[in-house]
Amino acid sequence: MTTTPLDNWEADQLKESLSERVKGGFGAFWVSGSRPVEPPPVIPIALTGGIPDADALPIDQLVEVSNRVLRESGPEALRYGGHQGSLALREWLAEHTSGREGLELTANNFTLTNGISGGLVNVAETFLNEGDIGLAESPTFPGGVGAFQNCLCEVGGVPMDEHGILPDELEAAIKRYEDDGKRVKVLYTVPNFQNPTGYSMALDRRHAVVDICHRHKVLIAEDDAYGDIRFEGERLPSLFALARGNGVVYLGSFSKTMATGLRVGWTLAAEPVIDALLQTRFDLGGSPWMHKVIHEFASAGLLEKHLETVNEIYHRKRDAMLSALDERCSRYATWNRPEGGYFLWLTLAETVDSKALAEAARRHGVAYVGGYAFHRDGGGHNAVRLAYSFVKEDEIPEAITRLGRALEEAADGATG
């Protein structure tokens, strides 16, 4: 059969037809990230991806559980499951979360989402009007900011340190916007092992943040993607628990505990808020097949066992990375020692030129994400995110050796 090429849209028509969202370019960083780039000279060891250890993925168990789901309840697994998602999985979440946080929760306090990212889109559409203000830690996960900006909102950054967002800075930012006659609607925060820094919010700050947001009627969108990846210390209560749900939407996920490719997360909120969240959903919900697989996996105790396994792995990987950094990089950077999560945050010494570092790292074959990717204001060039979750444990020393060489050259270049 002969085929004919597509006609081009008239460029003017296309441009004129696009929404203000596209014209704002808020999602451009995702699109450009998916484009092919020139391959590097050395196959790099990647410290980039915030994704689970590939060798520890519970593939055998998923095969078994998935087969059972399809064999025993195929027709239900393969039809629409509704916007709120699997009742059984929401009931499991209610029981599990009630016990952990000391709250009375039911399945009606949950909706299932396309990962936390899908949940953030849903929260944004449910609460944000054009011109509203969102706030987020600086640095932060850019997808959260993008979801807010996509509702034609401005997102302001609030400084943080190793103990989380700075409450005084938060309140000052809210007041600045209020003085300008603007409405701060939502604070986006990742209080446990934050992406990108790995920093966690201290208990006194959690209380202060809840108090400030409550007084200023700012909704908190609490992203807890990493809270279950804890291999040291004790879990702190969520902001949701401290506020007893008042003014907080908590977002959780099976992405970092099981697999990012399942695309299943959840929101937890008071029932009237859940009802509101459902009113801006038009995607006909996630896959009941995936929901049922996760429910079978979790309710059989496999998730808990899997977490024990992977948390040991992440513990060893973090330690391997810390000791390699001590040995190779201490002249050129400082970093934190997170009790969990996937990430370390390197703050570069003033002697290190970040562009020279990027170039040298590419040459030596180690990949990381530059801190600027997590700032929307042009900052963050003096920092680097290192993920220890995905890299093979036995490649960590070599990766950090390469990084050390790159740092040395970047520092020499800057000072020489």
Next chain:
Amino acid sequence: MTTTPLDNWEADQLKESLSERVKGGFGAFWVSGSRPVEPPPVIPIALTGGIPDADALPIDQLVEVSNRVLRESGPEALRYGGHQGSLALREWLAEHTSGREGLELTANNFTLTNGISGGLVNVAETFLNEGDIGLAESPTFPGGVGAFQNCLCEVGGVPMDEHGILPDELEAAIKRYEDDGKRVKVLYTVPNFQNPTGYSMALDRRHAVVDICHRHKVLIAEDDAYGDIRFEGERLPSLFALARGNGVVYLGSFSKTMATGLRVGWTLAAEPVIDALLQTRFDLGGSPWMHKVIHEFASAGLLEKHLETVNEIYHRKRDAMLSALDERCSRYATWNRPEGGYFLWLTLAETVDSKALAEAARRHGVAYVGGYAFHRDGGGHNAVRLAYSFVKEDEIPEAITRLGRALEEAADGATG
């Protein structure tokens, strides 16, 4: 562990915090649809769901294919796949669609979406600003309208008949809005076996619609969920093919051909449009596991074979429904004879009171969707959507017998 109840959000704060989208209540019909209702006195035979035959779901093949995907490429299947989705599946779509429509297409002309519903949300966000106008056939699939309204747009209905949307009415509607100084941005249409009517757009109307929309710079969002469910006659070229892609986004899905619970559909458009569509995605994409399962299924020829099987089933079911209707309902209604798809559309005789029919159908144990559910303007009470796709073939005569009794009573009631 003791648990404490959640605090209620202050009602005023919640109300004040919600976006205009929620206040518009555009999604209320989905939410209310998911709430439990009083059980009916007789277990009804359901002619409601636009979902595939449950007995024909390819469960054994999905088990086999899914196991192969997880065993052979588990780590890739279980990690993020990006907003555009599986390259392999998009390549299959490009090859398959190029051959069918006579167009030169590549994987870059496609994005994978959370079913067509997810695609419609994406199209809406990419093209619609607050105050823009959307148009749709009347009656139409309410989810499409909801996705447009959720961008704070008005959606006008354009009358249709058995041969699809009426071109003169379409152009008149566009001109009315233009005369009011409003911008008609998008036409939403389901040209093949439309939901809810089962009507298909005739070839001359396809040409006319493309021409009208091109002249008025109205983008066409062409929803082809049912085009592959054809058991008689010949497929007509898509609006996308007639326009050679200019000004049209085509939306396809594996929901009706394979299973709605997979939650995988796609958009097909010119590359600059695909790039724009990707800029309003923040959900981190669908599940690569599901994408790979579908790719394996389709590229092994199983989808084609499956379609042959199910189209025979739907053919028989349609025939069973038509002959039962002839026998039981011809005094009270008229209906169409679709060459494919899932639905028949009954237009009730003037003697039939629609409320009395709903009540009698509930009593006699047959469930359908009232036509009003597909009109946003309060119309459609004189019509009923019957789905033959999901009901068991051997239950169709009894279902229609019950419907006939209900019609008889509703006509008696109205005239007596």
